[in-house]
Amino acid sequence: MNDNTATTLSPDDDRQPIVRLDRVNKHFGDLHVMQDIDLSVVPGEVVVIIGASGSGKSTLIRCVNGLEPFQSGRIEVDGKTLLPNGASGQSLRAVRTEVGMVFQQFNLFPHLSIRDNVTLAPRKVRGWSRQQANATAERLLQRVGIADQADKYPSQLSGGQQQRVALARALAMEPRLMLFDEPTSALDPEMIGEVLDAMRELAKDGMTMMIVTHEMGFAREVADRVVFVHGGQIIEQGPPNQLFDHPRHERTQSFLSRVLKH
């Protein structure tokens, strides 16, 4: 199996990918932050992207829902195509409607109650009634363990609670794919577990997920596939036990030896 072009877990996996990056390139000025990235994700798959800060891993998943423009290549998400240089047109919003995202800094809306944070998009984008949206919000908040806080405001919750609300907010749109951009990096250590638990649950329910994280133990446990990114390139990818225990590439080895040591 060629590490750079492997697109599915195994040769006999013939599911149609829900995400396909095809020779995607992105520059920040002189910096080539994504170099000919090819990556596919099939429905139900949990892909964890690891790499040093500045390696381009966050940029990669931010391209998938069009928060970052790219300069060449193409990205297909759930049958819609994102094009280079912001030429995606209508498909950009269509993709974002089907793809949820959880951010490092939570990015809850501070002027809205927890309930309104969760119901805003389903009401305005999906056209749900307030009643229907509220019922969904209640169910989702219960699922992430914050049902009794719906009338509070984000600043009244702990970081871990806020991130779980952010998860519920994204799930309220009934996404086909979830993106996580370092979801636990801004949390106090004692709150990391509760967010990872909620994500674990989601993975168990079959959600397709792309996760950028530094939590290697979590990656090993939930990932179907781990992708190691360095210098804007996918260096190596494979099932977690293969990548963590028998990394083939020298750069992967040196990265892992640094992050797994302590």
Next chain:
Amino acid sequence: MELNFQFDWQAAIASLPYLLKGLPYTLLISFGGLAIGFVIGLVFGLMRIAPSRWLRLPAVFYIEVFRGTPVLVQVLFIFYGLPTVLGGPINALTAGIAAIALNAGAYISEIVRGGVQSIERGQREAGLSLGLSSTQTFQYIVWPQALRRMIPALGNQGIVSIKDTSLFSVIGVGELVRQGQVYIANTFTALEVYFMIALLYLVITLSLSMALSLLERKGLVG
């Protein structure tokens, strides 16, 4: 040094009914001008941060011109200068309202720009990532937060503009100062009358301050 004057409270109070006739004009020019100025400020403030330079450049031009020239010169230009161009006189009240609107509009544009730019980029990204359009993201997420942050600066601008209307006595609008001047010409009670005028301005500006701080406190939850 011996202070040799008497403050005549009776004269001060006697001037009040006459001065109060000017109050509606002061209020109308202030709040009429500020209301229009807010709309101007919203439009030009957003143009100022638009991606297209063809929107940005006119906004920059307008803001620099009206922020960089005195409001007194602006109202004189409108009242005495523009009729030459328009071929007919301009009502002094209209000129006053227009001057406040254009002047405050320039400052409010910058307040709007600052307010909108102060909202963290992640707020917009979160809105967009949920499938909201750019307009919806602005309307439901960015603007309500920006507006809340703008309140203190808007309050300042309101107070400045209210006080600026006192300059418009020069074009003969019967606002507070103009009324006072006419009254003093007959009674020679400058000390008392100007004291009363200052007091009336304070009443207006303090009411505005209090209303805004109430709004700020009631609105602040997040």
